[in-house]
Amino acid sequence: xxxxxxxxxxxxxxxxxxxxxxxxxxxxxxxxxxxxxxxxxxxxxxxxxxxxxxxxxxxxxxxxxxxxxxxxxxxxxxxxxxxxxxxxxxxxxxxxxxxxxxxxxxxxxxxxxxxxxxxxxxxxxxxxxxxxxxxxxxxxxxxxxxxxxxxxxxxxxxxxxxxxxxxxxxxxxxxxxxxxxxxxxxxxxxxxxxxxxxxxxxxxxxxxxxxxxxxxxxxxxxxxxxxxxxxxxxxxxxxxxxxxxxxxxxxxxxxxxxxxxxxxxxxxxxxxxxxxxxxxxxxxxxxxxxxxxxxxxxxxxxxxxxxxxxxxxxxxxxxxxxxxxxxxxxxxxxxxxxxxxxxxxxxxxxxxxxxxxxxxxxxxxxxxxxx
Amino acid sequence: xxxxxxxxxxxxxxxxxxxxxxxxxxxxxxxxxxxxxxxxxxxxxxxxxxxxxxxxxxxxxxxxxxxxxxxxxxxxxxxxxxxxxxxxxxxxxxxxxxxxxxxxxxxxxxxxxxxxxxxxxxxxxxxxxxxxxxxxxxxxxxxxxxxxxxxxxxxxxxxxxxxxxxxxxxxxxxxxxxxxxxxxxxxxxxxxxxxxxxxxxxxxxxxxxxxxxxxxxxxxxxxxxxxxxxxxxxxxxxxxxxxxxxxxxxxxxxxxxxxxxxxxxxxxxxxxxxxxxxxxxxxx
Numbered sequence: 263x264x265x266x267x268x269x270x271x272x273x274x275x276x277x278x279x280x281x282x283x284x285x286x287x288x289x290x291x292x293x294x295x296x297x298x299x300x301x302x303x304x305x306x307x308x309x310x311x312x313x314x315x316x317x318x319x320x321x322x323x324x325x326x327x328x329x330x331x332x333x334x335x336x337x338x339x340x341x342x343x344x345x346x347x348x349x350x351x352x353x354x355x356x357x358x359x360x361x362x363x364x365x366x367x368x369x370x371x372x373x374x375x376x377x378x379x380x381x382x383x384x385x386x387x388x389x390x391x392x393x394x395x396x397x398x399x400x401x402x403x404x405x406x407x408x409x410x411x412x413x414x415x416x417x418x419x420x421x422x423x424x425x426x427x428x429x430x431x432x433x434x435x436x437x438x439x440x441x442x443x444x445x446x447x448x449x450x451x452x453x454x455x456x457x458x459x460x461x462x463x464x465x466x467x468x469x470x471x472x473x474x475x476x477x478x479x480x481x482x483x484x485x486x487x488x489x490x491x492x493x494x495x496x497x498x499x500x501x502x503x504x505x506x507x508x509x510x511x512x513x514x515x516x517x518x519x520x521x522x523x524x525x526x527x528x529x530x531x532x533x534x535x536x537x538x539x540x541x542x543x544x545x546x547x548x549x550x551x552x553x554x555x556x557x558x559x560x561x562x563x564x565x566x567x568x569x570x571x572x573x574x575x576x577x578x579x580x581x582x583x584x585x586x587x588x589x590x591x592x593x594x595x596x597x598x599x600x601x602x603x604x605x606x607x608x609x610x611x612x613x614x615x616x617x618x619x620x621x622x623x624x625x626x627x628x629x630x631x632x633x
Numbered sequence: 634x635x636x637x638x639x640x641x642x643x644x645x646x647x648x649x650x651x652x653x654x655x656x657x658x659x660x661x662x663x664x665x666x667x668x669x670x671x672x673x674x675x676x677x678x679x680x681x682x683x684x685x686x687x688x689x690x691x692x693x694x695x696x697x698x699x700x701x702x703x704x705x706x707x708x709x710x711x712x713x714x715x716x717x718x719x720x721x722x723x724x725x726x727x728x729x730x731x732x733x734x735x736x737x738x739x740x741x742x743x744x745x746x747x748x749x750x751x752x753x754x755x756x757x758x759x760x761x762x763x764x765x766x767x768x769x770x771x772x773x774x775x776x777x778x779x780x781x782x783x784x785x786x787x788x789x790x791x792x793x794x795x796x797x798x799x800x801x802x803x804x805x806x807x808x809x810x811x812x813x814x815x816x817x818x819x820x821x822x823x824x825x826x827x828x829x830x831x832x833x834x835x836x837x838x839x840x841x842x843x844x845x846x847x848x849x850x851x852x853x854x855x856x857x858x859x860x861x862x863x864x865x866x867x868x869x870x871x872x873x874x875x876x877x878x879x880x881x882x883x884x885x886x887x888x889x890x891x892x893x894x895x896x897x898x899x900x901x902x903x904x905x906x907x908x909x910x911x912x913x914x915x916x917x
Contacts, residue, residue: 267735271724278723476719480776483683483713484736485705629687 264486268494276498281464285456289506292452296445296514304444310361311351313370315385316392324384328354328361337363344372370397442597445514450592451567452510454585459563460506461499461532462539466552468495469543478627489624492540496620500532511596519596523605527595530609531588534616541619544626587611634784634815635659635682640691642677651677653839654691664806664816666830668823668908674839675819676716676788682817683713683786696784709739712782716789716819718769722762726753726772729761730779737780747775750805752798767794774802778809785809788819803829823904833904837912847904854910855902859885863892873900 276282314321329335337352342362349369354361364370367383374381374397383395394414398407442449472478481491507528511519542559546552566586569576580586591608594600635658642652652674659665669675680686682695684703693700698707720729730744748757751771756764761772770793777785790806791799806829810816820826826833827847834844845853857876862869874885876899888894902910 264736267732271721271732275721275723475722476715476717477721479685479715480713480719480733480773481736482685483708483711484733485708485738485780486736487705 265490265494268486268490269497272494272498273501276468276502279468281467282502285460285464285502285506286509288460289456289509292456293510293513296448296452296510300445300448302443302445307355308359309379310359311364311370311373311379311381312361313364313367313381313383315367315383317386320386320392325352325354325363331356333357342369342373344369345376347372374399442593446596447593449511449514449596450589451570453507453592454588455563456503456506456510459535459585459588461496461503461535462542462559463556464502465495465499465536465539466543466549466556468499469540470546470549470552473543473547482628488627489620492620492624492627496533496536496540499536500529503532504528515596518598520600520602520605523602523609524592524595527591527605527609527612530612530616531584531591534584534612534619537616537619537623540623541626544623544630584612634661634663634696635665635817636692636694637678637682638692640678640681640688640693642674642681642686642689650839652681655836655839655841657834657841657844659815659817661815662810662813663831664810664818664829666826666833667817667819667836668821668826668833668904669836670821673836675821675836677839678836679786679788679817679819683711706738709737709780710783711786712777712780712784713786714774714777714788714790716792718766718773720761720769720772720776722760724761725758726761726764726768727757729772730776733776734779739780741779742781744779747778750778751775752801767798770794771798771802774805782814784815784817786817786819789822790818790820791822791825799825823908827904835908835912842912850904850907851901854907856900858900859897860900861885861888861897862895863888864895865892869895 314324316324325337329337332354333356337354340351340353340362341348342351342364343349349372350365351369352363354363364373370381370383373379378399380399380402381397383397385393385395387393396410469478478488478491482488504525507524511524538559542555543552546555549556562583563585566580566583566589569580569586570589587608591605594602594605637658638656640652640655641650643650655674655678657665667675667678677686681688681693682700684700684707688701696707696710698704720726721732724732726748727744730747734741734744745754745757748754751774753768753771753775756768761769764772774787774790777787787806791802794802803825806816806818810829816829818826818830830847832844832846833850835842843850858873859876860871860873862871864870872888874888875881876885889897
């Protein structure tokens with residue numbers, strides 16, 4: 263009962279606190295960003311800037327080839343800007359690429375020098391051979407460079423390349439599941455940071471506020487346990503994260519997510535994050551002193567985001583960072599036929615880990631009541 | 634009610650002790666004053682007694698409980714009024730008391746009775762954050778009585794209060810003590826200690842220098858004289874008479890009977906003077 267009274271009191275106090283409304287406000291802001299700023303699918307077409315320094319007859323042949331794949335069946339005459347100068351260009355657009363044909367070496371150099379995009383100068387040499395010069399920017403992979411060398415220098419015939427391509431086995435990461443669109447794919451990031459990880463920082467803010475007012479000492483000399491006090495705070499944090507998660511998820515995803523699994527995961531991951539926050543705060547007197555430790559935690563927790571949006575960069579050490587597991591779990595939860603075994607295992611892991619950290623935090627708080 | 638034997642405490646976990654081998658006992662129904670200047674070890678000792686600081690070395694029993702293995706139910710018997718007010722600022726005075734009342738396993742007092750007792754009636758529904766410093770202090774004081782404590786720890790209970798309210802607080806302490814409540818009073822205010830305490834302990838640099846009743850201390854360290862100012866033949870005279878020498882006692886009676894007395898003071902020492910005499914230290 264004392265735990266319940268403490269929880270109700272914490273709910274009342276939170277409803278009178280700015281932090282509570284900041285969290286709700288942030289959830290609404292994130293929702294608006296998802297709806298109005300993040301498109302359902304990002305435009306991922308590559309861009310090519312080419313200058314055809316060739317006899318007209320060859321240029322015409324080149325353009326004819328381009329038109330065969332052009333989505334509109336005709337070139338579009340556009341103006342493009344590089345280095346604060348406007349240049350005319352012909353735009354050909356295929357399924358994968360936007361090809362800009364520039365009309366001067368000056369324009370090509372401007373794009374290469376100031377826009378950091380790879381450009382191609384195609385010309386005829388003294389032996390009447392077509393020479394393609396790529397002006398790369400330094401960030402291209404060796405694989406791409408090798409591919410260009412092989413392809414352009416005819417180190418392997420087209421038939422060889424085609425045969426090789428056809429024999430590559432492509433395994434879909436999604437077996438029974440449908441891939442999320444780009445907007446939906448951003449939601450796990452918001453849920454991880456606004457739902458679970460914010461718990462870590464918000465609970466720290468609540469605790470430091472109480473430490474400043476000496477509330478913990480007053481609680482410690484009652485017949486209630488310190489863990490009641492700590493757990494009631496965590497309860498409020500979890501309720502808040504459930505509300506903010508629903509604000510972001512329901513309008514975008516409707517009934518698609520597995521909501522029971524989501525609730526379970528929010529409770530366990532929130533419990534883990536809040537316990538970690540409690541443990542950290544037990545070492546410091548105020549938020550200014552704790553800022554260094556909190557900052558390090560923030561930076562570490564952000565790292566899995568890079569892996570999330572760059573599947574080719576997925577080292578093993580990133581996978582043990584809790585936010586990595588949170589991102590993947592939320593992704594599974596909101597996907598059609600998501601991997602619920604992974605979510606359940608992650609929930610169990612966070613529950614066990616959270617309990618351990620909570621016990622440590624409780625021990626630390628009892629030991630440092632006068633801090 | 635309290636037994637402390639060879640208590641030590643070091644914040645740096647070395648031999649620099651904030652509390653250095655102190656022992657004392659507080660009997661049931663007693664008001665025991667723990668007096669000393671800032672940094673003497675008063676709050677450290679009190680925090681150990683109520684479990685806010687972990688017991689490092691020594692033996693401490695409070696209200697029948699061993700503080701080394703502190704149990705929640707011990708706090709059903711204990712009340713603690715802090716020097717720094719620590720109430721929920723976003724809750725009203727009444728809500729604060731109602732909430733704390735639910736954290737005990739024993740019958741608790743009516744919050745409104747306590748509110749009235751400390752003179753906060755009419756302001757019980759105002760958020761504590763809007764209270765003045767003195768009002769918050771009174772609320773903290775009232776909260777410490779919510780569980781009808783047998784053992785009442787008071788840390789500077791009248792600090793920052795105006796004289797009328799301080800007098801009210803002292804009256805409450807006396808009333809509660811008369812009901813049988815044992816009081817452990819931590820203060821550097823010698824006047825309140827003198828007025829309330831059955832016994833006082835002087836603590837300086839973590840060590841107890843002396844424990845006795847204020848009356849005994851005054852008898853032991855004070856001068857047994859009465860100083861009288863009176864008019865005789867239109868002239869203001871000032872004389873001192875011994876209160877133990879029979880001849881001087883008779884002279885004093887004659888002076889009182891035959892003259893216009895202006896002022897008359899016993900020359901007994903104040904607790905503060907005794908403290909300085911015993912410890913060689915002031916109380917600031």
